[in-house]
Each structure stands twice: as C-alpha cells, then as structure tokens.
Amino acid sequence: xxxxxxxxxxxxxxxxxxxxxxxxxxxxxxxxxxxxxxxxxxxxxxxxxxxxxxxxxxxxxxxxxxxxxxxxxxxxxxxxxxxxxxxxxxxxxxxxxxxxxxxxxxxxxxxxxxxxxxxxxxxxxxxxxxxxxxxxxxxxxxxxxxxxxxxxxxxxxxxxxxxxxxxxxxxxxxxxxxxxxxxxxxxxxxxxxxxxxxxxxxxxxxxxxxxxxxxxxxxxxxxxxxxxxxxxxxxxxxxxxxxxxxxxxxxxxxxxxxxxxxxxxxxxxxxxxxxxxxxxxxxxxxxxxxxxxxxxxxxxxxxxxxxxxxxxxxxxxxxxxxxxxxxxxxxxxxxxxxxxxxxxxxxxxxxxxx
Amino acid sequence: xxxxxxxxxxxxxxxxxxxxxxxxxxxxxxxxxxxxxxxxxxxxxxxxxxxxxxxxxxxxxxxxxxxxxxxxxxxxxxxxxxxxxxxxxxxxxxxxxxxxxxxxxxxxxxxxxxxxxxxxxxxxxxxxxxxxxxxxxxxxxxxxxxxxxxxxxxxxxxxxxxxxxxxxxxxxxxxxxxxxxxxxxxxxxxxxxxxxxxxxxxxxxxxxxxxxxxxxxxxxxxxxxxxxxxxxxxxxxxxxxxxxxxxxxxxxxxxxxxxxxxxxxxxxxxxxxxxxxxxxxxxxxxxxxxxxxxxxxxxxxxxxxxxxxxxxxxxxxxxxxxxxxxxxxxxxxxxxxxxxxxxxxxxxxxxxxxxxxxxxxxxxxxxxxxxxxxx
Numbered sequence: 107x108x109x110x111x112x113x114x115x116x117x118x119x120x121x122x123x124x125x126x127x128x129x130x131x132x133x134x135x136x137x138x139x140x141x142x143x144x145x146x147x148x149x150x151x152x153x154x155x156x157x158x159x160x161x162x163x164x165x166x167x168x169x170x171x172x173x174x175x176x177x178x179x180x181x182x183x184x185x186x187x188x189x190x191x192x193x194x195x196x197x198x199x200x201x202x203x204x205x206x207x208x209x210x211x212x213x214x215x216x217x218x219x220x221x222x223x224x225x226x227x228x229x230x231x232x233x234x235x236x237x238x239x240x241x242x243x244x245x246x247x248x249x250x251x252x253x254x255x256x257x258x259x260x261x262x263x264x265x266x267x268x269x270x271x272x273x274x275x276x277x278x279x280x281x282x283x284x285x286x287x288x289x290x291x292x293x294x295x296x297x298x299x300x301x302x303x304x305x306x307x308x309x310x311x312x313x314x315x316x317x318x319x320x321x322x323x324x325x326x327x328x329x330x331x332x333x334x335x336x337x338x339x340x341x342x343x344x345x346x347x348x349x350x351x352x353x354x355x356x357x358x359x360x361x362x363x364x365x366x367x368x369x370x371x372x373x374x375x376x377x378x379x380x381x382x383x384x385x386x387x388x389x390x391x392x393x394x395x396x397x398x399x400x401x402x403x404x405x406x407x408x409x410x411x412x413x414x415x416x417x418x419x420x421x422x423x424x425x426x427x428x429x430x431x432x433x434x435x436x437x438x439x440x441x442x443x444x445x446x447x448x449x450x451x452x453x454x455x456x457x458x459x460x
Numbered sequence: 461x462x463x464x465x466x467x468x469x470x471x472x473x474x475x476x477x478x479x480x481x482x483x484x485x486x487x488x489x490x491x492x493x494x495x496x497x498x499x500x501x502x503x504x505x506x507x508x509x510x511x512x513x514x515x516x517x518x519x520x521x522x523x524x525x526x527x528x529x530x531x532x533x534x535x536x537x538x539x540x541x542x543x544x545x546x547x548x549x550x551x552x553x554x555x556x557x558x559x560x561x562x563x564x565x566x567x568x569x570x571x572x573x574x575x576x577x578x579x580x581x582x583x584x585x586x587x588x589x590x591x592x593x594x595x596x597x598x599x600x601x602x603x604x605x606x607x608x609x610x611x612x613x614x615x616x617x618x619x620x621x622x623x624x625x626x627x628x629x630x631x632x633x634x635x636x637x638x639x640x641x642x643x644x645x646x647x648x649x650x651x652x653x654x655x656x657x658x659x660x661x662x663x664x665x666x667x668x669x670x671x672x673x674x675x676x677x678x679x680x681x682x683x684x685x686x687x688x689x690x691x692x693x694x695x696x697x698x699x700x701x702x703x704x705x706x707x708x709x710x711x712x713x714x715x716x717x718x719x720x721x722x723x724x725x726x727x728x729x730x731x732x733x734x735x736x737x738x739x740x741x742x743x744x745x746x747x748x749x750x751x752x753x754x755x756x757x758x759x760x761x762x763x764x765x766x767x768x769x770x771x772x773x774x775x776x777x778x779x780x781x782x783x784x785x786x787x788x789x790x791x792x793x794x795x796x797x798x799x800x801x802x803x804x805x806x807x808x809x810x811x812x813x814x815x816x817x818x819x820x821x822x823x824x825x826x827x828x829x830x831x832x833x834x835x
Contacts (some may be wrong), residue, residue: 140657143656146656257507307578309578
C-alpha cells in the first residue's frame with residue numbers, strides 16, 4: 107500500500123549550533139559530582155547559546171540554511187511550525203517572527219508546538235501531512251531549544267542549545283524522501299516543567315526504561331511492523347540523544363549495530379539540544395549518506411512519545427551539502443567558556459534590570 | 461511453649477517497579493506465600509506488616525489495616541517499624557502472637573515502594589532512620605557513618621580498599637542465581653573499583669541499592685504444621701537489642717546491638733556459629749557485612765575479607781547489596797530465601813546444616829534483630 111508520506115521528502119535541511127562550549131568536567135567540579143559522572147553519561151561538552159541568542163534566533167538561522175539548501179524562494183513556503191520547550195515568549199508565536207524574518211509567504215500556517223523534545227519531530231509530521239494532502243506545496247519544520255536545567259542537577263551536564271530545520275516538499279525534488287512515518291504516544295510523566303517554574307523536573311531512572319526506551323522501541327517496532335522493514339535494511343539510525351549512552355543502548359535493544367548510530371550521534375560534543383537533538387543527528391547523516399541509503403530516525407519527547415521515520419536518500423542530497431554551513435562546520439567551530447560565562451549567558455544569575 | 465513454623469513464603473522481584481503500586485506488590489507476595497502454604501486467605505487470623513517508609517513516602521499511616529482491607533479480612537492487623545530491620549521485628553510480632561495462642565495462622569508482609577520519588581527524597585527519608593534531631597538536621601546519613609567505619613576498619617586491620625570490593629563481588633555472584641534479585645549481573649574488581657565515589661571511600665558498589673519489593677511469609681502453630689504441604693521450617697527464636705548511637709561508643713567498630721542480641725539469643729537457644737551455617741547478614745553497606753560476620757563470631761576481627769570466599773551459605777540471595785534493599789521488606793526476603801534454602805529449593809544450593817541465622821540492623825546499628833531457624 108502506498109503511504110501518503112511517500113509523496114514527500116526533505117528538500118533542504120539546516121542546523122545551528124552556538125559557538126560556545128562548556129566542558130562537562132567543569133560542571134562536575136563546580137557542583138562536586140564524581141569526576142566519572144560525565145563519562146557515565148557519555149558527554150564531553152555542551153553547546154551554550156550566547157547571551158543574545160534564543161530559540162527564535164537559532165531557529166531562524168537553521169531555517170535560512172534549510173531554505174538555501176532547498177533552493178526555493180521563501181515565498182513558496184506555506185507553513186512554519188516551531189517545536190520548542192524554551193520559547194522566548196510564553197505567549198507570542200516564535201513561528202511568526204521566524205517566518206517574517208525569512209520572508210516566508212504570509213499566506214501560511216504558523217504555530218509553535220510543545221511536546222518536550224519531540225515537538226520539532228511532530229512539526230515534521232504535520233508538514234509531511236500537509237504536503238502529502240496537497241494543502242501546501244512546501245513547509246518548514248523547525249526544532250530549536252535553549253534547554254534549561256536546574257543548576258547542580260544531573261540534567262545540567264547535557265541540557266544545551268541548538269536548532270535544526272527542514273524544508274519539506276514534494277518527493278520528486280527531495281534530498282531524502284520519506285518512506286514511512288509512525289508515532290507512538292502515551293501518558294508517561296518522566297519529565298516536566300510546571301507553569302511558572304524556571305527549571306524542569308525529571309523522574310531520574312524513570313526517564314529511561316518506561317519512557318525513552320519503551321517509546322522508541324515501540325515506535326520503531328511499529329514502523330517495522332507496518333512496513334515489513336527489518337533493522338538490517340537501514341544504513342543509518344538516529345535516535346533522540348538525551349546523553350551519549352541511551353542512543354547506543356536503544357540501538358542494541360533493537361538489534362542495530364552501533365556503527366550505524368555513531369555517524370549521527372552528536373550529543374557527546376554539543377549536549378542534548380532537545381527539539382534539535384535527533385534532527386541535528388539526521389542532518390549530519392544527510393551530509394554523508396549516499397543515494398539509495400535508508401535512514402531510521404526516531405526522536406523522543408518526554409510525556410511521552412516517539413516518532414519513527416524511514417527516509418531514503420536521493421541523488422539530489424550531495425549537491426546541496428555545501429550550500430550552507432554543515433553540521434561538521436558547527437561541530438568544529440567552538441570557543442570554550444567557563445561556568446561563570448555559561449551562567450551569565452543562560453540567565454542563571456539573577457540580577458535587577460534597571 | 462508451642463513450636464511455630466514457616467508454612468509458606470512469597471517474594472516479588474526486587475527493583476524499580478514502575479508499573480505496580482505497593483498494594484499490588486504486597487498482594488503478589490501474599491498470593492505466592494498462601495499458595496506456597498496451601499492456605500486460603502480466609503484462614504489467616506493475624507496480620508503483621510513491615511514497611512519502613514509507608515508514612516513518609518506512600519502517605520500511608522496504618523498500612524496494616526489498609527492491606528487487611530485490600531485482602532478482605534477482618535483480623536487483628538498491626539504495623540511494625542524498626543527501620544531497616546522491620547522485617548525481623550515483624551517476624552517476632554507474628555511469632556509471639558502464634559506462641560501466645562492469639563493466632564494459628566499469621567501472615568507477615570514486608571513491603572516497600574520507593575521508586576515513586578526522586579532519589580533526593582528517598583535518600584532524605586532513608587537518613588531518618590538515624591536520630592533526626594541530632595544527626596538528621598546536621599545532614600548526617602547512614603552512608604556517612606559507613607564511610608567512617610570503612611576508613612577505620614581498613615586502617616586498623618590493614619585491609620586494602622580493593623579487598624572490601626570482595627563483598628560486592630561475592631554478593632553479585634549469588635544474586636545472579638536469584639530470580640528475585642535486583643542486580644543480577646556479575647561484578648569484577650575493575651568495574652567496582654572504577655564506580656562512582658558516593659561517600660569517600662565508599663563507592664557505588666559498596667552500597668546496597670534501595671529498591672521496591674514485597675516479601676510475605678505465613679507462620680503456623682504446631683497443630684497446623686502437619687496439614688501444610690511444604691517442608692516446615694521452624695522459627696526457633698528471635699532476639700534483639702538497641703544500642704547507644706555510634707558517636708557514643710567506645711569503639712565505633714563494635715556492633716553493640718548485634719552483640720547484645722546475640723547474647724540474648726544464646727540464652728534461649730543453643731546453636732553453633734561457624735563458616736558452614738546458613739547466615740543472612742545485613743549489608744546495607746559492604747563494611748557492615750564484614751563487621752557483622754566478625755561480631756557474630758563467624759571469623760575473627762579484621763578477617764572478614766579472608767573468610768568470605770569460604771562462606772557458601774552466606775546471603776544466598778545476594779544480600780541487600782545485590783538482591784537489593786526494599787527496606788522494610790529486606791529481612792523478610794532474607795527469611796524467605798533461607799526457608800527455601802532449608803527446603804533445598806533455592807539457587808540450586810543444597811544445605812545440610814539444620815540451623816540458619818538471620819541478622820538485621822537499622823541505621824548505624826541503632827538496633828539489631830536476629831532470628832534462628834531450624835528444620
């Protein structure tokens with residue numbers, strides 16, 4: 107049976123990773139963690155957005171790169187969806203700012219989505235649906251976050267900043283076409299931030315087995331069941347990357363060798379960019395994959411849900427890689443800062459403003 | 461005084477059980493214990509429940525009445541709390557009831573459900589087994605005392621840090637064979653040595669994991685003993701003592717409560733301590749395991765490390781260390797494992813001895829409880 111998502115594909119992709127990096131060992135030292143904590147999480151350092159960056163600025167940058175790679179005029183884009191759990195405004199859409207700044211058509215659908223780390227992934231699904239139904243020609247799905255963590259919480263080692271964006275349109279023009287997409291969602295309270303609360307809470311070990319692992323294995327198994335695909339049919343696998351260890355463990359549970367996961371694994375060097383996490387991983391894979399190769403992407407968001415997507419790379423991808431800064435460019439562009447600079451940049455220090 | 465026997469035992473798997481509440485865990489253990497004994501729930505005439513943190517973590521005072529309601533029985537139901545050693549205290553309460561003729565068939569349930577909460581809250585509650593007004597408000601937790609004891613122990617007896625990991629390594633070997641254990645994996649020295657420092661010099665593998673679990677046992681009197689289908693194991697005696705806080709002891713390596721409880725046990729019953737006895741000692745931290753072996757006379761002072769390799773029947777389920785520490789249920793797990801061992805149906809072990817001893821303490825040995833079993 108032809109799946110509607112088969113009519114669509116990723117036309118262009120783009121990412122943004124802030125320049126600044128904070129070493130996990132600095133966090134361990136400051137808060138008195140055991141020095142082995144970073145390695146137990148598989149994290150070396152994390153990307154820190156500068157004081158004048160937020161999920162809108164980063165989302166805009168990623169989206170402008172995606173449009174460059176897509177090679178289309180911004181006016182042709184008829185939807186802008188932004189997935190974030192760190193919106194600069196509680197009320198006021200990020201998508202309107204980004205859309206206008208990009209020069210996207212004003213005859214557009216625009217909304218911000220929230221589903222912990224997988225709202226960006228749901229944005230992808232929504233644009234895929236709109237394109238496949240013929241409602242729109244092209245749409246923009248963005249995942250962007252300046253993730254917060256309670257200072258001294260284990261989450262602080264990984265919570266970082268970054269963005270990824272995709273122009274999604276007709277399969278004929280795609281760098282990678284969608285083969286199938288499925289979603290698995292339950293009510294699972296593994297991670298949350300209450301209204302008015304500055305930092306999220308999490309259920310420690312509960313974020314693992316009943317949340318991350320259960321949902322990703324469920325969505326991926328559902329995908330395999332519906333498509334008849336098997337783990338060995340995929341050349342790459344990209345999972346949500348809350349730390350450097352979970353993606354490898356979930357791969358092993360699914361019978362996917364780690365060699366297929368490592369190319370898209372970026373968390374050890376930039377941290378968990380939340381809504382951009384798996385999507386930056388996917389972008390990195392798109393920049394190295396060969397035509398015909400099949401990519402499994404399974405983002406996860408707490409609360410909880412996971413999407414499993416199968417994508418097939420086309421011969422159009424490689425020519426678009428150098429149309430905008432690559433993931434590798436961003437990974438190698440870095441300046442180390444200390445905890446004090448990080449605290450200032452991420453507004454951890456409270457001060458009066460006039 | 462009539463004899464009292466364990467007619468049935470039942471345990472749930474220890475671990476972080478996210479999909480079951482405490483009642484479900486308790487009922488699972490109860491069903492298993494009643495089935496094991498071949499006794500209907502309607503025959504239970506006395507209920508003792510042991511749970512250290514039902515009030516503080518499950519918001520449940522008087523958990524025994526609530527569990528009696530859950531089972532649909534209207535029997536006398538009491539809750540027992542002596543901290544980490546609550547399980548043996550509950551066993552004594554049930555034993556006394558049967559001996560006093562107040563009960564023919566007493567049910568004991570140990571249940572703990574900790575994984576509902578972040579570890580900061582669990583650890584905070586766990587530290588309340590110490591004197592809150594003196595130790596608690598100063599931020600002292602049991603682990604800090606254990607770290608001090610370990611430092612002193614290594615210094616006094618010239619024991620090396622690596623030697624202490626033998627405890628965890630041995631316990632993990634046992635847990636691998638225990639279907640109910642939490643940490644069912646082999647541990648090697650390298651892994652133990654490189655684990656996180658929790659309270660220097662204690663590292664992760666010196667510490668028993670706090671966990672969820674429920675264990676139940678059915679006690680019957682001598683008259684009923686002949687009607688049950690399992691091989692009876694007798695609860696011969698229990699004994700206990702409290703002791704001054706550790707900071708008031710002349711020697712912090714003395715387990716004063718254990719020593720006193722052992723003296724009391726010996727006044728009521730004769731038994732031989734040795735390396736071949738089936739023994740369950742309290743090892744919330746590995747150092748307590750060694751100290752208990754030495755205080756109970758299994759080996760000389762400072763010789764625990766040398767002795768442990770020969771102790772085939774020590775903590776057969778993996779101890780608190782590797783079976784896991786569902787606090788109020790822990791020593792009932794020890795009881796159930798020992799009963800199964802004495803019926804020759806645990807971990808494929810064959811135990812020829814006729815006696816077994818269970819040891820349980822709370823906090824920095826604020827109390828100690830002992831139970832002697834015979835077949």
